[in-house]
Amino acid sequence: MTHARFAIYHLPDGALGDLGSAWLGWDARTGTVPDRPxxxxxxxxATSLTSIPMRYGFHATLKAPFRLAEGHSVEDLARRTELVCDRLAPFEMDLDMHCDWGFVMLRPRQQSPALTALEQALVTRLDDLRAPLLPEDRARRRPDQLPEKARAHxxxxxxxxxxxxxxxxxTLSNGLPAPEAxxxxxxxxxVFAPLIEVPMQVRSVALVGEADDGRLQLIRDIPLRG
Incomplete structure (x- = not known):
């Protein structure tokens, strides 16, 4: 299968991952459409409440979708991601449900140093594999409406x-009007409360690819082995 873009996600596993995937209607790990609860x-x-996050599955973005730079392959990306993860240890985080800017989501009570280190390493140390943004991709982010720091990033x-x-x-929903959210x-x-009463384990990151239909699907699960 060919992919237009790639990304590095965290895909929760176990019962929480199964529930989140079923609620959104797409399991990025298995590439299947589970029965919604x-x-x-x-x-x-549910289909109208989740139509946007559905195509990505139940995930957290660590390095956002990007096109590979000329001369690089998905194997290059996988190997470099493994080198990053070899130096970083697994960790856990406590989650709470929030409603922010009209989006229902699960967020950590606190972003730990381990989480921050993981995101920063993936963003910075893989970036030479990323092709420059196409003008239409940049425009889609509405840079004129972003704060200066976000526009620089x-x-x-x-x-x-x-x-x-x-x-x-x-993310668990589309952006919705406040009462609906x-x-x-x-x-x-x-429904989610019993599964977030215990800390969520972060033991790996997921290299995912964007298929022709726009859905993201797991290519390789890469363990944190530091």
Whole structure:
């Protein structure tokens, strides 16, 4: 399979990963469409509430989707990602559910030094493998509406919300009007609560590729072995 773009994600595994994937309607690990759970109290059909994050699956972005620079292959990217992960140890984080800017998401209570180190290493040490942004890709980020620091990151690293602007999050909805987003959070909270009562383990990162239909799918799971 050929891929237009690649990214480095964290894909939660276990019961939390299964539930998040089923809720969004796409399992990036298996490349399958799982049965969605029946959840009471939703303000609309789950398909309409999750149409945007569905194509990416239940994930947190560590290095945002990018095209490979000329002369580099996905094997180069995998090998370089392994070299980064060989020096970084597994860790865990406590999650809470939030509703921010109309998006329902899971976020860490605190971004640990281990998480920060992982994101920074992946963003900076793989960037020579990234092709420059196409003009249309840059325009899609609406750089004129970004703060100065985010605009500089977009131009330097291909994505605005990296390094000092990085916030780990597992998106669970489209951007929604506030009342609708709150209703989704209220409906999802008791379903996810048992699975986020214990810390989530971060033991690997996922090299994913964008298929012709725009969906992201796992290419290789790369363990943290530091």
């Amino acid at each position: 029946e959840i009471a109290g939703l303000p609309a059909a 977009l131009d330097n690293w291909g994505y605005p919300f990296v390094l000092d602007l990085f916030n780990y999050h597992l 709150q209703a989704v959070q209220d409906a999802l909270a008791p």
